Amino acid sequence: MEYDEGGESSYYDFLKAEVQNQSKLNKSEFAELDDEVRVQYEGFRAGMYIRIEVENVPCELVTNFDSSYPLIVGGLLSGETNIGCVQVRLKKHRWYKKVLKTRDPLILSLGWRRFQTLPLFTTHDHNGRNRLLKYTLEHMHCTASFWG
Numbered sequence: 001m002e003y004d005e006g007g008e009s010s011y012y013d014f015l016k017a018e019v020q021n022q023s024k025l026n027k028s029e030f031a032e033l034d035d036e037v038r039v040q041y042e043g044f045r046a047g048m049y050i051r052i053e054v055e056n057v058p059c060e061l062v063t064n065f066d067s068s069y070p071l072i073v074g075g076l077l078s079g080e081t082n083i084g085c086v087q088v089r090l091k092k093h094r095w096y097k098k099v100l101k102t103r104d105p106l107i108l109s110l111g112w113r114r115f116q117t118l119p120l121f122t123t124h125d126h127n128g129r130n131r132l133l134k135y136t137l138e139h140m141h142c143t144a145s146f147w148g
Contacts, residue, residue, distance in 0.1 A: 026042075030042065035048075052073060074112060083147055083148065084147070084148070085145060085146075085147060086145070086146055086147070086148045087143055087144070087145045088143070088144050089141050089142075089143055089144075090136075090141065090142065090143075090144050091137075091139075091140065091141045091142070092136045092137075092138075094139075099135045099136060100121065100135065100136040101134065101135055101136075102119070102120050102121050102132065102133060102134055102135070103118045103119075103120065104118070105117075105118060106118070106119055106146075108146075108148065110148065113148075115148060117146040117147060117148055118146065119144040119145065119146040120132065120144065120145045120146070121133040121135070121136050121142050121143070121144055122142065122143045122144075122145065123137065123140075123142050123143065124143070130143065
């Protein structure tokens with residue numbers, strides 16, 4: 001019950017109030033500026049329209065374009081284009097009847113990326129080591145390491 005009493009404010013409340021004050025200050029300072037100047041300082045705000053010009057588009061896109069289906073545009077940061085070792089914590093779903101085996105091909109969907117990889121399943125040992133597993137554990141989490 002001590003947490004329900006509103007006597008003392010926490011550090012989180014202090015930070016939240018500081019962010020609100022800064023937000024009010026930003027809104028008052030940028031209120032008189034033109035939208036083009038404001039975009040240079042803040043970037044595009046939610047709800048603003050932007051214009052994207054795409055070159056070398058096949059004519060089939062224009063002829064088969066349906067405005068009821070949106071065109072999704074995305075991009076990658078410079079670090080996201082490289083391949084690297086990925087470690088994830090996973091647990092086999094109880095409805096999936098098969099056992100996942102180490103180094104068996106697995107198709108993963110991460111964001112809009114979809115690729116096939118050969119994961120290594122490990123578990124954290126009581127000695128502080130990662131122990132390689134031949135199969136995934138039945139009702140427990142394990143760590144999967146793969147290139148992606």
